[in-house]
Amino acid sequence: MIDNFMWIRGEIIRQSQATVNVLSPMAQFGVNVFEGIRCYWNEDKGELYAFRLREHLDRLMLSSRLMRLPSPYTPVQIESFMKLAIQANEFQTDTAVRMTLFADGQGTWNTCEPVSLFIASMAKSRTKLDEVPSYKACISSWERINDNALPPRAKVGANYINGRYAHLQARYDGYDLPIFLGRDGKVAEGAGACLFLVRNGQLVTPLVTSSVLESITRDTLIALARKAGMTVTERPVDRTELYLADEVFLCGSAAEVSPIVSVDGFVLGNGLPGTVTVNLLKAYLAVASGDNPDHSEWRTLVSSRT
Numbered sequence: 001m002i003d004n005f006m007w008i009r010g011e012i013i014r015q016s017q018a019t020v021n022v023l024s025p026m027a028q029f030g031v032n033v034f035e036g037i038r039c040y041w042n043e044d045k046g047e048l049y050a051f052r053l054r055e056h057l058d059r060l061m062l063s064s065r066l067m068r069l070p071s072p073y074t075p076v077q078i079e080s081f082m083k084l085a086i087q088a089n090e091f092q093t094d095t096a097v098r099m100t101l102f103a104d105g106q107g108t109w110n111t112c113e114p115v116s117l118f119i120a121s122m123a124k125s126r127t128k129l130d131e132v133p134s135y136k137a138c139i140s141s142w143e144r145i146n147d148n149a150l151p152p153r154a155k156v157g158a159n160y161i162n163g164r165y166a167h168l169q170a171r172y173d174g175y176d177l178p179i180f181l182g183r184d185g186k187v188a189e190g191a192g193a194c195l196f197l198v199r200n201g202q203l204v205t206p207l208v209t210s211s212v213l214e215s216i217t218r219d220t221l222i223a224l225a226r227k228a229g230m231t232v233t234e235r236p237v238d239r240t241e242l243y244l245a246d247e248v249f250l251c252g253s254a255a256e257v258s259p260i261v262s263v264d265g266f267v268l269g270n271g272l273p274g275t276v277t278v279n280l281l282k283a284y285l286a287v288a289s290g291d292n293p294d295h296s297e298w299r300t301l302v303s304s305r306t
């Protein structure tokens, strides 16, 4: 079992030693808000960079506000705890970080305090450019949660039950992953990742009001694509636009850029990861790892070899 060091309630301890009351609102009802952050190891520089940490911390605060789970710590404090959590493990490799503010103690689903924080990190390599994966997707018969029920804009643990229903159904039906439609029948996102399509050389992605998380990777890719001279449009997307697209991909901190090669059996392009998709994946990894020095404001040094 992997038993890395983690930070929880002010202490660095082994993951196996971290405890939460089984009757806590977090354990019983998923009352937590969290962030999944990637850190990229730059071998030449011997440095590990968290990608877009400021935006992740801002979103953690946004989720905490919406869930009325007041954070006992400022973003600056959380950043320093995160560095401690990572440095305790002396990682010299790509790393994934999970930071979670949770309803601790023994309350029920509507309890707001006490709120605690944990920050865990684990080695997780980036997508290998010589082994880019490809996924067969379906349109899920499960509807995406919406802003008047369980707001997708907040990154809340319990929201992921929606993704779980859809993902397990997709796998049961022989697909790799689901794509959600929202209440309005328009394309929303994947289970845990946002979506782009490419048609006639232009990128299209659903609006942030289309029942999606305000994805940091989505924002990154819009910026990188525009810089590369591509047209990117944020607008409502019909399901049949996915069937007719030249390329479709999902994106997220965990997913990075994940090519989808068919939707409901409609094969996209030549059935292989598309050129635009792969080029964006390369550009994304280059900037995230610091191989491309642009956008230094997106990289936070969290540990180094020396």
Ligand code: PMP
Pocket (backbone or CB within 6 Å): 036, 189, 190, 191, 192, 193, 194, 212, 213, 214, 215, 216, 217, 218, 251, 252, 253, 254
């Ligand atoms: N949508 C959902 C539901 C997610 O969980 C994630 C992953 N955090 C994303 C989209 C992508 O968001 P980001 O690019 O900020 O990781």
